[in-house]
Amino acid sequence: MRLGIAWRLGVALAVAGVVVAGLTGYYAYSASRHMMVAAAEQRLVTATRVLVRQLAVGLDNTARDVRLVAGHPGAGRLLLRSDPEQLARNETTLALLFRQMLETHPEYFQMRLLDAANHGVERVRVDRDDLGVMRVQGEDLQEKGHYPYVYETLRLHAGQVYVSRAVINHELGAHAGQGKPSLEVAAPVMDVHGVVLGVMVINVDLNGLFGQLAADLPPGLQLYLSNAQGEYLIHPDPRKAFAFDRGQSAVVQDEFPAVRELLVAPVGADEKTVVARSEAAQGPVAVAAFVRQPGSALKAEEDFLLGLSQPLSAVLSDSDSLGAMVLRIVAAFSALAVLLAALLARALTRPLAQIVGAVDGFVDGKPGDPLPVQRRDEIGTLARAIEHMQQQIGAQFSKLAQKQRELDHLASHDSLTGLQNRRFFMDRLDHALAHARRNQGRLAMLFVDLDRFKEVNDGEGHGAGDAVLRTLAQRLRHLVRESDTVARIGGDEFVILLDEVHEAEDVEVVARKVRDTLAEPVRWEGRELVVGASVGVARFPDHGEDAEALIAAADAAMYRAKSGGGGLICHAAPSQRHRA
Known part of the structure; x- marks a missing residue:
């Protein structure tokens, strides 16, 4: 039996109603998942900012402690070398004070008073070991003047505090701190005339400090800490923490690519937050928030990046019950659509057909x-x-x-100068080398380093430095042929790949043009800024037969030009195989 048009249209309307209800439910479900993720990201941002504030408070408390002890009268009298009895009393007093502070602060590994006049020799030292707190005396005291936390602190003014890079402590005889992640917080010890007599140092247990910060975190959150280069200092996977100390690479920008914009911020910049997603190749996808530690009055060698993450599956765990509810709603609306379709088939034929279409x-x-x-x-x-x-x-x-x-462009170009970046250049170099090998061709590489860029950047400011880099990048781009490649691979370092080079003299001509052009002044805000450049030249196959060898040869030649006073062009020495 054939159904009439009303029934056929009713069935069609019912199906359309089910489709519309399903799409509505799908969009509602998708929107709710998006809102869940957005809410989780906001919670992570808030928690991360709180941790950064707590980190700043912790470092400030340590800075106050080291300033307090550095200003202790006994420290100055001890370093002024008073009579032996007075020295002994001062040493005992300071050792007792150090012991009390280590017992009060479990996150402190070590406290020391170093003598500036004797190569940074330790005058009073109290360490933490596996059994408790102990004083180190006699021949076990060491000279530490060659460490940055000593000679950098000696340059500070009264009241200033130095904070070292976070590293694995490899100093011999460090007891509980041996082989552990640590920071050195130091302040100068001065006499009444402001003359620096020595250095007061507190060695801080990095794991202990962040263990206190993360103690109150909700379950399921994971803590990350990296230095200004993105190298992990703390990671849920212990194998990635301080991987650089073992000659390995584990950086936050590989796991969370969006964090790269924090890493390019200048040292001491204002607090900045980035919400990121982990790469699927790194394991289960997680949402995370990272904050770069804002600048402070402390003379820190580098900033920290602190982050919190939560597995995406945990964030969306509540969406299952929501999906079941949406499914029931969709089913109810679908049933209603079937009922109404039979009643409204004839009246709604044309407009509903238009909507479905x-x-x-x-x-x-x-x-x-x-x-x-x-x-x-x-x-x-x-x-x-x-x-x-x-x-x-x-x-x-x-x-x-x-x-x-935009992301595709950023992946292959430098954001400041618009030149190709290191990643694009290495890919271009590999293709050029492969082509040259197949066709017995020749190519050349110029490694360019600006000579006085740091003076301009420090003296005139980062705005002037950026203007110089952009102007010189444009000059380099117009110097070479369309088939050649110009890239910025570092702060003030550029490389130029000259394809299809026939004569060494042609390379020399280009190198001179590069040197002379970069030596021309750059006008900025009514002033002329002059930097100049040192150029290292390497040719394939004379100076290297692969990318690494060719770059190393050009880099070494550039450093010889730099060592010669700058503004020079140096050619790489022939490779060992080529000399043979």
């Missing part, structure tokens, strides 16, 4: 039927809502496509 076309990415938005009834309202939804989704897709294009 428009939705189907939008889902497939093709032009669909025009929506009946001109109607003033419920169908018109539905049509207008769908049209608004299509516009929003289309706008989002356009934004995503634009962001993808």
Whole structure:
């Protein structure tokens, strides 16, 4: 028996209603998951900022402790070398004070008073070991004047505090601190005339300090800490913490690529936060928030990046019950659509067919039927809502496509100068070398380092330094052929790949043009800034037959030019195989 048009249309309307209900449920479910993730990211940002504040407070407390002890009258009298009895009393007094502070602060590994006049020899030293707190005396006292925390602190003014890089403590005889992550916090000890007599040093247990900070974190959150280069200092996987100390590489920007924008911020910049997602290749996907420690009055060698993460699966765990609820709602609306379809089939044939056609076309990415938005009834309202939804989704897709294009450009170009970056240059060099080997061709590399850029950057400010880099990058780009490659691979370091080089004299001509052009002044805010450049030249295959050898040869030649006073062009020495 053949069904009539009303039944066929009713079935069609019922199916359309189910589809619409399903799409609505899907969008509602997707939006709720997005809001869950956004809420989790905001919680992580708040918690991370709180931890950064606590870190600043912890370092400030340690700085106050080291300033307090450095200003102790006994420390100055001890370093002024009074009579032996007085020296002994002062040493005993300070040792007792050090012992009390180590017993009060379990995150302190060691406290020392160093004598500036005797190569930084330890005058009073109290260490923590496995059995408790102990004083180190006699021949076990060591000279520490060659360590940065000594000679850098000796340059400070009264009241200033030095904070070292976070490293694994390899100093011999460090007891409980031996082989442990630590920071040195130091302050100068001065007499009444402001003359530096020595250095007061507190060795801080990095794990202990952050263990206290993370003690109150909710379960499921993971703590990360890296230095200003992105090298992990604390990581949920202990194998990645301080990997650089073992000659390995484990950096935060590989696991959370969005953190790169924090790493390029200048030292001491204001607090900045980044929300990131981990790479799927690194394990289960996690959402995370990272904050770069803001600048402070402490003379720290580098900033810290602190982050918290939570597995994405844990964030979305509540979405399962929500999905079941949405499914029930969709099922209920689908049943209602079937019931209404039988009643409204004839009256709604044309407008609903238009809506279904428009939705189907939008889902497939093709032009669909025009929506009946001109109607003033419920169908018109539905049509207008769908049209608004299509516009929003289309706008989002356009934004995503634009962001993808921007990311593709950033992946291969330097954000300041617009030149190709190291990653793009290495890929271009590998292709050029492969082509040269196949065709017995020759190519050359110029390694360029600016001579007086640091003076300009420090004296005139980072704005002037950035202007110089952009101007010189444009000059380099216009010096070479379209087939050649110019890239910025470091702060003030550039490389130029000259393809299809036939004569060594041609390379020399280009190198001279580079040197002379970069020596021309750069106008900035009415002043002329002059830097100049040192150029190292290496050719394939004379100076290297692979990318690493060629770069190393050009780099070594550049350093010879730099050592010669700058503004020079030096050619690499022939490789061992080429000399043979």
